[in-house]
Amino acid sequence: MRRRLVISYLLLMVLVLLALETPLAATLATRETDRVRADRLADATRVASLAGPALRGGGPGPLDAELAAYDELYGIGAAVVDRDRRTVAASVSWKFGPGADAALNTALAGQQFSGPESVWPWVDGPVLVAVPINDGGEVLGAVVTATPAGKVRHTITTWWLLLAGIGLLAVLACVSTAFGLAGWVLRPVTELDAVTHEIAEGHRTARVRPRLGPPELRRLAASFNNMADVVSDVMDRQRAFVAHASHQLRNPLTALRLRVEELGPSLTDADGRAEHRLALEETDRLATVLDALLTLARAEREENQRVTVDAAAVAASRVAAWLPLARHRSVALHLDMATAPVYARTVPTAIDQALDALIDNAVKFSGAGGEVTVTVRAADGGTALAVRDNGPGMTASQLDQATERFWRAPDVQNVDGAGLGLTIVAVLVDASDGRLTMRQGEPRGLVAELWFPAPEQAADAPAGADQPADSAPVRA
Known part of the structure; x- marks a missing residue:
């Protein structure tokens, strides 16, 4: 411009x-x-x-x-x-x-x-x-x-050259003045563009200096700063409300569950025990929803902190943690990765929580006799993790809505869940400057891929990081 x-x-x-x-x-x-x-x-x-x-x-x-x-x-x-x-x-x-x-x-x-x-x-x-x-x-x-x-x-040529010289000096003066004037006029616009990108990248404290440029642009800068303050305040209040509400509801929910459990021995008929079991399941489901909301609020708040982790070691630990549930549901859970560490730079616990949500969904929807594979590898200058299953998968329209809060596919409404797992994964990946992509598996199932940036230098890798064992991939 x-x-x-x-x-x-x-x-x-x-x-x-x-x-x-x-x-x-x-x-x-x-x-x-x-x-x-x-x-x-x-x-x-x-x-x-x-x-x-x-x-x-x-x-x-x-x-x-x-x-x-x-x-x-x-x-x-x-x-x-x-x-x-x-x-x-x-x-x-x-x-x-x-x-x-x-x-x-x-x-x-x-x-x-x-x-x-x-x-x-x-x-x-x-x-x-x-x-x-x-x-x-x-x-x-x-x-x-x-x-x-x-x-x-x-003589005429001399006069014309003098006129040309005066014109050239006038053009140079015009160019110099034009650059200064354009810079003065556009400096607020340039800074506004830079601050907008900073805010979009998560630096919500970035603001435009309001004393640059002509009065109209100074008013625009002041209005933009006021708008950014209002939006930031609303977001902070929303996140604080979700976090506080989730945290405060945990105590009465725990007390309610204990009271419902104490009612169990007094129930003698089969219908009463069935209702008692359903009540306990509903309290557990509500507790899961509150935990997911609290995790989501924390993930959105911790947007600038970065840590370097060994993605291979984290994946190995999470697969090992989910092996008992996979065996209980007759699902084969595999881990496929190299033996050397694969480092990634993310927000704290991003890979842990993302893999927990993806493995939970894959094991839950694969059903008895299903198969889930977790892979870890270096790709595109960073670290790629993928969770593949052979369950029913999702349609193209369902994949577009999968990361919306509380959204669940119409054919799985009766399956336990809060509809926040993939939302949390998306927030954690975005806060880590990574990517989440989901696609239909071949011939069936779902493939959820995570990509996180690698540390900027090898020195950023954590010293003494545990390497995965040189044994065969973990399997259930």
Whole structure:
């Protein structure tokens, strides 16, 4: 945008200079030509006054000496011609060149002639002047002079170069002023753009300096800062509310569960025990929802802190933790990874919680006889983890909604869950500057892939990190 502003200012300046300097240059050329023409007309008139008696007497008289001295002094060729176009006297350098006949015809007709109107640097040719020789109203002949135009062209060229230099200085001053003016005008816009990107990347404390640029942009900066403060405050209040509500509801929920458990021994009929079991399951489900909300609020709040972890070791520990549940549900859980550490830079516990949510979903929806595979590898300058299952998977439209809060597929409404697992994964991955991609498996199932950036330097890797054992992949 700055370049466009400078170009527009420069174009306007060039147009103004052309509008001013073009007529001025033409005027200077005409003025210098008129000065030379006036001098030559005066000289030719003086010679014409001397040539009258000579033409009446039939001889050149003193004209030869006069024209020779004039040519030697000024370098200007001159000639005296009678009414029959015969040359009566001429200087050494005189030659009948182009345009001399037209000048002579005008003078023999009783009128003075001088040309051209203006001498241009790129046009050759002398300045011609012709004056009639009169005697009692009768034209006896004419005096013709041819002035070399080299000096005139040099003078005009010098004036034009001076004008061009002044114009160039004006253009340079315009460019310098335009850059300064454009920078002053656009500096708030540039800073506003940078701060907007910083806020989008998670730096919610970034603000625009409100004392830059013109008053309109200063007001815009102040309004933007006020808006950012309001949005940040609303987000903080929302997250604080979720965290506080989730935390505060845990205590009465725990007490309620204990009371429901104490009611169990007093129930004797089968229907009462079934209702008792359902009540306990609902309290457990509510506790799971509260834990997920609390985790989500914490994950969104811890957005700038980064730690370096061994993704391979974390994946091995999480697979080992889920093996008992996988065996209980008759699901084969595999871990496929290299034996060397694979480091990633994330927010705290991002890989742990993300794998817990993905493995939980994969084991839950694979069903008896299903198979879940967790892979870890280095890819695209970072660390990639994938959880594959052979369950029912999701449709393309369901994949687009899978990370929305409390969303659950219509065909799994009766399956335990709060609809926050994938939302938490998405928040943790985004806070870690990573990527979460989900796609349909082949021939069936779901593939959830995580990608986290690697540490910027090898020195960022945690010292003494435990390496996974050199044994075969963990399997259930």
